Amino acid sequence: MHFTRDSSRPPSLRRRAALSVVGFLVVTGVLATVLAGRRGQFTTALHAAPVWILVIAVVLQVIALLARTEAWYACVLAAGGTLGRRILFRAAGVGYLASVLNGSLGVAARITSLRRSAGDSAPRVPALIAAEIPIIAVEVALVAIFSFTLISPLRLPWWIPLVAVAVVGSAVFALRRFSQRHRFGLWAGLAAMHSGRGRMVALVLVAVCAQIARNWLVLRAIGVHISVFDAMALLIVLFTVGQLPIGPSLGAAATVLLLGSHGVAATAAAGVMLTVTGTVGSLCYAAWAVTDRVFAGRVAIPPEVAVAPIQA
Numbered sequence: 098m099h100f101t102r103d104s105s106r107p108p109s110l111r112r113r114a115a116l117s118v119v120g121f122l123v124v125t126g127v128l129a130t131v132l133a134g135r136r137g138q139f140t141t142a143l144h145a146a147p148v149w150i151l152v153i154a155v156v157l158q159v160i161a162l163l164a165r166t167e168a169w170y171a172c173v174l175a176a177g178g179t180l181g182r183r184i185l186f187r188a189a190g191v192g193y194l195a196s197v198l199n200g201s202l203g204v205a206a207r208i209t210s211l212r213r214s215a216g217d218s219a220p221r222v223p224a225l226i227a228a229e230i231p232i233i234a235v236e237v238a239l240v241a242i243f244s245f246t247l248i249s250p251l252r253l254p255w256w257i258p259l260v261a262v263a264v265v266g267s268a269v270f271a272l273r274r275f276s277q278r279h280r281f282g283l284w285a286g287l288a289a290m291h292s293g294r295g296r297m298v299a300l301v302l303v304a305v306c307a308q309i310a311r312n313w314l315v316l317r318a319i320g321v322h323i324s325v326f327d328a329m330a331l332l333i334v335l336f337t338v339g340q341l342p343i344g345p346s347l348g349a350a351a352t353v354l355l356l357g358s359h360g361v362a363a364t365a366a367a368g369v370m371l372t373v374t375g376t377v378g379s380l381c382y383a384a385w386a387v388t389d390r391v392f393a394g395r396v397a398i399p400p401e402v403a404v405a406p407i408q409a
Contacts, residue, residue, distance in 0.1 A: 116199070116342040117199040117202065118198070118344065119342075120341065120342040120346075121343055121344030121345055121346050123343075124343045124344075124346040124350050125346050127350075128346065128349055128350065128365060131353070131361060132361065132362060132365055135361060138362035138363070139362040139366050142319050142320065142362055142363045142365075142366035142367070143319075143366045143369065145318065145320050145366075146318035146319050146370060147318065150314060150315070151315075151318075151370065151373075151374055153314060154311045154314055154371075154374035155378045155381065157311040157314070157378075158307070158308075158311060158375050158378025159382060160303070160304075160307045161303075161304040161305075161307035161308050162189070162304075162378060162379065162382050163382075164300045164303040165232070165300070165301065165304040166186055166189040168232050168297045168300035168301050169185070169189065169229075169232060170182055170186075171289060171293050171296055171297045171300065172229075172231050172286070172288075172289040172297060173185060173211075173219065173220065173225065173228055174293075175288035175289040176220045176224050176225070176227070176228045176287075176288050176289070177220050177224070177288075178215075178218065178219050178220050179218045180211075180215040180218040180219050183389070183393075184211070184215050185211060185215070185219075186386065187386040187389060187390050188207055188210040188211035188215070188386075189382075189386070190382045190383040190386025190387070191206050191207060191210040191383065191386060192204060192206045192207025192208075192210065193382055193383060194379055194380065194383040195207075196379065197344070197345060197375075197376050197379055198344050198345075199342050199344060200339050201340075204229060208222060208225045208226065212225070214390075220285060223282070223283040223286070224282070224283060224285045225286060227283055227284060227285070227287055228286035229286075230287060230290075231287065231290050231294075231297060232289075232297065232301055234268075234269050234290070235297070235298050235301045235302075236336065237265055237269075238265050238266070238269055239301075239302075240265075240337070241258070241261040241262045241264070241265035241266070242262060243329045243330075244257065244258040244261045244333065245258040246327070246329045246330035246333065247330050247333060247334075247355075250330055250355050250356065250358070251355070272287070272290060273290045273291060276288065276290040276291055277290075305332065308332050309328045309329055309332055311375075312328040312331045312332055312335075312371065313325055313327075313328035315367055315370050316328070316331075316352075316356070316367045319363055319366055319367045320363055321356060321359045321363050321367055322359075323356065323359070327355075327356065331351065331352060331355055331356065334354060334355045335347065335348070335351045338350060338351045338354070339351075345372050348368040348369060348370075348371040349365045349368030349372065350368065352364045352371065353365050
């Protein structure tokens with residue numbers, strides 16, 4: 098049997114999904130052990146947040162997804178894409194749904210969906226993969242800048258944030274210079290580092306601010322009295338730990354890891370609520386993407402392809 102290069106993609110996605118499920122079960126088991134004997138406190142904390150707060154948290158999640166998708170659209174256009182915004186936003190909906198299991202799985206699903214729906218109007222897969230780098234570079238730079246928020250909760254040495262800023266700043270500067278000298282093929286995906294960079298950075302900032310606001314709102318609603326800096330630190334930990342294949346258990350694990358001193362049961366409940374509101378936001382986005390694709394497909398059917406009535 099002959100296999101093309103693309104035929105290896107689904108098994109790879111399946112392996113990532115399976116690894117995420119295993120990671121989720123392991124981390125969930127550890128959390129269950131830690132919460133043993135605290136079931137009453139955990140349940141009380143889960144019911145502490147008003148419904149309207151959770152609705153706002155879902156809206157903030159959707160805003161963050163929309164802003165990041167618009168930033169991705171700017172990167173794809175800079176890489177030479179000629180597709181419409183609507184097609185890309187639909188593909189992003191598929192990716193964000195897959196991201197519930199694993200971040201890298203979401204990126205793979207998003208790129209695969211875009212190539213299938215946009216065809217030649219989208220850059221090739223290597224350029225699309227490289228188009229993720231400008232956004233990730235901005236996010237990593239923000240992590241370095243605000244890494245000082247981790248000094249107190251994680252008891253880090255004061256000089257680590259300075260080293261992080263220096264290293265990441267140098268890497269971003271080098272990446273921008275590299276993108277200016279290499280503009281074709283795979284490296285076309287880096288074009289957003291020097292073309293339309295300001296708009297892309299502003300959109301990523303909107304997405305990050307929406308996520309910080311969601312963290313702060315949910316934790317305060319459950320009774321964990323944190324500062325905005327703590328909410329920033331939590332986003333950094335979520336971003337870092339999110340690279341591991343632990344699926345939906347990410348929120349609770351990261352929150353307990355960083356803020357467990359505020360009460361394991363309360364912080365675990367807050368992490369669960371962050372996961373739930375984030376998942377609901379992603380589902381809302383994905384539901385729109387699927388509905389819009391179905392509706393657009395029906396509208397696009399030309400009248401001349403309608404089946405003619407059967408002659409008697």
